[in-house]
Amino acid sequence: MSIKKILIANRGEIAVRIIQTCRQLGIKTVAVFADADRNAKHVDMADESVHLGNTDLADSYLNIDKIIAAAKHTDADAVHPGYGFLSERASFATALAEEGIKFIGAPADALRLMGSKSAAKQTMIKAGVPCVPGYQEEDQDPKVLAHAASEIGFPVLIKAVAGGGGKGMKIVHEKADFLTQLDSAKREAMNAFGDDQVILEKYITKPKHIEVQVFADQHGNVVHLFERDCSTQRRYQKIIEEAPAAGLSDATRTDMLNAAIKATQAIDYEGAGTIEFIMDGDDSFYFMEMNTRLQVEHRVSELITGVDLVAWQIHVADGGKLPKKQHKIHETGHAIQVRLYAEDPQNNYLPSTGLLEQVTLHQGEHTLVDSGVRTSDSVTIHYDPMIAKLVVWAKDRKKCIQKMQEVLNKSAIFGVKTNVGFLSQILAAKAFKKHQIFTNSLDNDEIDLSMQLSPEVVAVYANHMLQQGNGTAWEMADGWRLQGTEPLKITLEYQGDEFEYLIRQEAEGYVVNEQSHCVIHADDICHVHRNQVQVVHQQLRYEFSLPDHEAQASASNANAIYAPMPGKIIDVKIAVGDPVKLGQTLVVMEAMKMELELKAERDAVIAEVPVVSGDQVIADAVLVELEAS
Incomplete structure (x- = not known):
């Protein structure tokens, strides 16, 4: 292998996970870090590290020039982007190639094509891959989009062309709400991706999210590593993933795997990728998008196939052929992954920041713990609030659910709010055990997660x-x-x-x-x-x-609205003197990659509004003061 040293252009648990494989392969690693990550786990684990800059992403993990300079300074042969950040940025892959540094990811042309949801969908339609009915044209005039939505029929899904992770995505149930939701989706997309273009799709009311892990090399070989069910989501964010997907008929599974291969071949792909499908109640499935990178949930595919996907990425980027042909790749048993987040499920999943006073993550037989943090580390406002991924394998799905419950039961995190208990509730729910969880089940409160203290x-x-x-x-x-x-x-x-x-x-x-x-x-x-x-x-x-x-005595009351965490004010919907009703949205702010609507806690009159759109605010800052109506 010609690759001897890899710079990891990422942070957190995925950087740790890549370092683990590099160690097994005898490859040296270089970590990069921003100010907030100076003492992070991935920095401690790497053979070398390079400081990029402050916590501003543009000065650190999204700064292509600085990352390339770090790779050249440390004589790295290749760069692994992980996922997120620059992993699907075509300009990054091109810039590395110009410097003679290998990019452990997809070709720039594929990144450009699949980076646009509209172009991706047009390509798949041409290749004969089934796609959801919708609108994917360039004309973004609100009137044109509104007309297209009416033609498709409500409910309609608005999706940011350059989006991912649920950003810039809105469900519109009624025609009267379309323009308001369109404005919100475009604003969110612009803030997250610098591009407010959207596509429209027919919204499937009981959707299953099934995706296929694919892999291709530079020699024209393409394989799949079976499918994953990622239907357990909240706000379009996956929280539980499993492989293989339960409840699929053999015929549907075969058709879906073949469609994934066809989709991959249609774009002359190389490396690890995921073809994401949405499936409706009659087992029809449709192409949603292709993720041209390693997925957060890649571990469940690894556990059922025995394949190290990061090792395959490195091997393929180095010019090697795929280590196995399709008939040599077999699935065994069942795997489940849960994502542990620093968030408060009792308070609309609001991210929770602060010191991790105690982190105990149970690791038993056939269990993986992927985490970029340790006890005494902090969850900050600057990055995704994921604490860890817990992944288990067992001989069948029932045993796998039981094993994951045991791992969660023996794990505990103190210092911030987490979703550990929330995950246990979902796993214990009949709907999950009977694989009747849909991508909108949690958002529609279809599962009773109330718990009385006994x-x-x-x-x-x-x-x-x-x-x-x-x-x-x-x-x-x-x-x-x-x-x-x-x-x-x-x-x-x-x-x-x-x-x-x-x-x-x-x-x-x-x-x-x-x-x-x-x-x-x-x-x-x-x-x-x-x-x-x-x-x-x-x-x-x-x-x-x-x-x-x-x-308790110092807790906030209903006479004011406070910033729940540091962030940016993006919309102020009221003015001094306005009467407001209980539950009415007063201010919209963006924090930790989320758009938060702050609502009135009672009927009142606006007494003071000390903020305007564009303001950066600290946690607990007074945003609105109220007086009796």
């Missing part, structure tokens, strides 16, 4: 604390009181409410509030950090805290 959960916590105290009578300042033979008194907060419990220990368990007789089971788990508690009971995770009344 006496059994409190008993698990009490048992844990008494075990920690060796069963003796003791006092704590965090809400516990145990004196003599009196029952244990626990005061705690759960989902914004405060509860009190009296717990008495018996020979076979506990009595809670003199009503519930609770037995502790072997699979009950309790994680405790400071005043934060996470209890796993019957495969579900309950998170609560011991009260901090001083903090």
